[in-house]
Amino acid sequence: MKQLKWLSYPYIFWMILFIIVPLILVFIFSFTTGDIRLNGDFQFSIENFQRFFDPLYLKVLGKSVNLALKSTIICLLLGYPMAMIISRENIKKRNVMILLFVVPMWMNFLLRTYAWMTLLGKNGVLNFLIKKLGFTPLNFIYNDNAVLLGMVYNFLPFMVLPIYSVLIKMDKSLIEAAEDLGANKVKVFLKIIFPLSLPGVVSGFTMVFMPALSTFVISRLLGGGQYMLIGNLIEQQFLWTGDWHFGSAISIIMMAFILIGMAITSKFDKDKEGGGLW
Numbered sequence: 668m669k670q671l672k673w674l675s676y677p678y679i680f681w682m683i684l685f686i687i688v689p690l691i692l693v694f695i696f697s698f699t700t701g702d703i704r705l706n707g708d709f710q711f712s713i714e715n716f717q718r719f720f721d722p723l724y725l726k727v728l729g730k731s732v733n734l735a736l737k738s739t740i741i742c743l744l745l746g747y748p749m750a751m752i753i754s755r756e757n758i759k760k761r762n763v764m765i766l767l768f769v770v771p772m773w774m775n776f777l778l779r780t781y782a783w784m785t786l787l788g789k790n791g792v793l794n795f796l797i798k799k800l801g802f803t804p805l806n807f808i809y810n811d812n813a814v815l816l817g818m819v820y821n822f823l824p825f826m827v828l829p830i831y832s833v834l835i836k837m838d839k840s841l842i843e844a845a846e847d848l849g850a851n852k853v854k855v856f857l858k859i860i861f862p863l864s865l866p867g868v869v870s871g872f873t874m875v876f877m878p879a880l881s882t883f884v885i886s887r888l889l890g891g892g893q894y895m896l897i898g899n900l901i902e903q904q905f906l907w908t909g910d911w912h913f914g915s916a917i918s919i920i921m922m923a924f925i926l927i928g929m930a931i932t933s934k935f936d937k938d939k940e941g942g943g944l945w
């Protein structure tokens with residue numbers, strides 16, 4: 668056991684250097700003002716958090732939450748039926764279908780988003796086909812719908828896989844018992860399947876909503892830089908404005924959202940998958 672302990676030291680060092688230290692720095696920057704990087708002249712303050720409650724920034728947050736919520740609901744509406752279909756297939760087909768969901772995730776996130784620009788662009792594939800059919804080209808890109816499409820495409824697997832993992836563990840005898848007692852398919856779904864799959868739904872909701880809320884690549888590429896989301900605002904503070912203090916404060920606020928989401932998810936994930944909520 669003592670020899671195995673040494674194997675964990677590189678991992679611990681990596682966590683401290685690239686996770687703990689950056690988090691501490693973000694925390695310090697969020698609660699300070701002044702040029703801490705050059706001459707160490709800084710003051711502790713909550714001014715950065717107060718700035719975030721400006722109506723302009725709250726509007727950005729509202730737009731981000733709106734798009735993230737829409738994309739999460741669409742992913743749920745598309746992902747739940749797909750998860751049910753996969754879970755009911757035989758193991759060979761099931762593994763192939765899951766692989767088809769996972770394989771696109773092996774490709775770089777940026778490249779997957781660029782691919783949609785090729786399809787939706789003014790001179791893209793879709794408008795090329797529309798022109799060939801004799802119609803006027805449509806504006807598919809650089810709007811909310813394009814950003815929403817990019818979110819759904821990139822984050823759909825994060826909804827399907829948690830729901831699938833719960834459905835596959837579900838006790839089929841409960842469904843058979845309900846059917847034997849005269850319940851139709853709608854009642855079986857509403858009274859048995861959906862309540863027992865809620866842990867997977869909540870996990871999927873969190874896994875989609877959080878990255879959708881903080882994304883900046885999708886909105887920058889498919890929104891054409893015309894749509895400022897909370898992720899773009901953080902990126903702007905660090906890369907362009909140079910206000911690391913305000914950017915760190917927004918990051919801390921986003922981390923609070925994530926922690927709240929994790930706390931909600933943990934209430935449903937305590938060994939309840941497929942076994943009921945009570």
